[in-house]
Amino acid sequence: MVASLFGGLGNQMFQYAAGRSLAVRTGARLILDATGFTLPQTRRAYALEGYALAAEIRFDGYRHPPRLSAVQFPAPRWPGWIDRAARLLRARNIPIGRATGENALAVFNERSFDFDARFSHCGPQTYLVGYWQSERYFAEIADLVRQELTYQRAPDAANAQWLARIRAANAVCVHVRRGDYLLPAHFRHHGLCSADYYHRALRLVRERVTDPRFFVFSDDWAWCREHLADHDTVIVDANKPDAGQDELRLMAACRHHVIANSSMSWWGAWLAASEDQTVVAPTPWFTQRSETPDLLPARWVTMPRE
Structure with missing residues (x-):
């Protein structure tokens, strides 16, 4: 389970909370992809240091690693009846993609700032891209999120x-x-x-x-x-x-x-x-x-x- 991080502190908290919720539900290990903050054109910086995160933080190109094979929703066309079945599932808001390889991930893109019910269908091999600005994405683990997003460093x-x-x-x-x-x-x-x-x-x-x-x-x-x-x-x-x-x-x-x-x-x-x-x-x-x-x-x- 990978969640892409971007934006400022508040946005990164939403992205962590959504990824954490999905990782808890699927039993997956959570990775936070902070690669974008290493790019020269990026004005923002990684802001979640000092929090008790249950995740691995990656700055080393996980966003586009050579071994990653993933597709975005909706997926490209498959031949014959497989394609028709896939389009039917997508029409019912069930996310489906095609990914191959040992470390393949299916990319799930947020469509809008409304809660996306397709989120609950994501599996453990998912790469999350979005803002996820609704507590509905992590309401089931609200107490856990509050605990982990409490700043741990001593105040001056x-x-x-x-x-x-x-x-x-x-x-x-x-x-x-x-x-x-x-x-x-x-x-x-x-x-x-x-x-x-x-x-x-x-x-x-x-x-x-x-x-x-x-x-x-x-x-x-x-x-x-x-x-x-x-x-x-x-x-x-x-x-x-x-x-x-x-x-x-x-x-x-x-x-x-x-x-x-x-x-x-x-x-x-x-x-x-x-x-x-x-x-x-x-x-x-x-x-x-x-x-x-x-x-x-x-x-x-x-x-x-x-």
């Missing part, structure tokens, strides 16, 4: 102080993602959550949560100081942008969450799950797609982001 002095402050309060994580989302290409795809979204979300949290204390995490502190000061917020300034693991640990230590349309934001809330948790999430998640029904857990409160 600044992070330890913030952890103590957060744990001593009825802490609400308020995540504001701007930074790269302001770039034209990212803005067209992701868009931004407005100041009004945060005002409405924080008011809702005050209605539901006793004595909330708002801890703001962001890559744009100046914007937060300008737009969120009226809510008695505290800006968490412990980490630089490249310290995502430490930042996420602080976010997950909060009891309640107001999230941005960001995979890291999603994980901060999901890892912190508790019975009385309140999570407010923005919709739509993507600018060019109005509905992503499987991305946000049904127990979370959604609110227009404009």
Whole structure:
């Protein structure tokens, strides 16, 4: 079982969780293919160091090894009745591919951000390629995923102080993602959550949560100081942008969450799950797609982001 890794910390967590779930279900050994991070044109880096992963990490070309023989779904045509049977199975959303060789894998590509029911039909010799941004892919092992995606490295002095402050309060994580989302290409795809979204979300949290204390995490502190000061917020300034693991640990230590349309934001809330948790999430998640029904857990409160 191989899961391809790409993107930032949040995306890599989704890819690990999906691969881990499938490996547990099929009894397979999980390999995380991090080869893409070694390519010169790649801006991202492998981000899962410091987590208790039950997987082998490969940087040495597993993505395209000479001995790998695999096909993508839908598979190429076979002759005669075999091809007709294969097309019938694919029409019923049962993935089928043709792979040969001792170490052959069938490549399973994610089709969209909706949960893909074909995932449950994947066997142990599968190469996963996708974002897998839904807890439905790993809900059966949710406790295991939370355990393995808890950051293991000891915090430095600044992070330890913030952890103590957060744990001593009825802490609400308020995540504001701007930074790269302001770039034209990212803005067209992701868009931004407005100041009004945060005002409405924080008011809702005050209605539901006793004595909330708002801890703001962001890559744009100046914007937060300008737009969120009226809510008695505290800006968490412990980490630089490249310290995502430490930042996420602080976010997950909060009891309640107001999230941005960001995979890291999603994980901060999901890892912190508790019975009385309140999570407010923005919709739509993507600018060019109005509905992503499987991305946000049904127990979370959604609110227009404009």
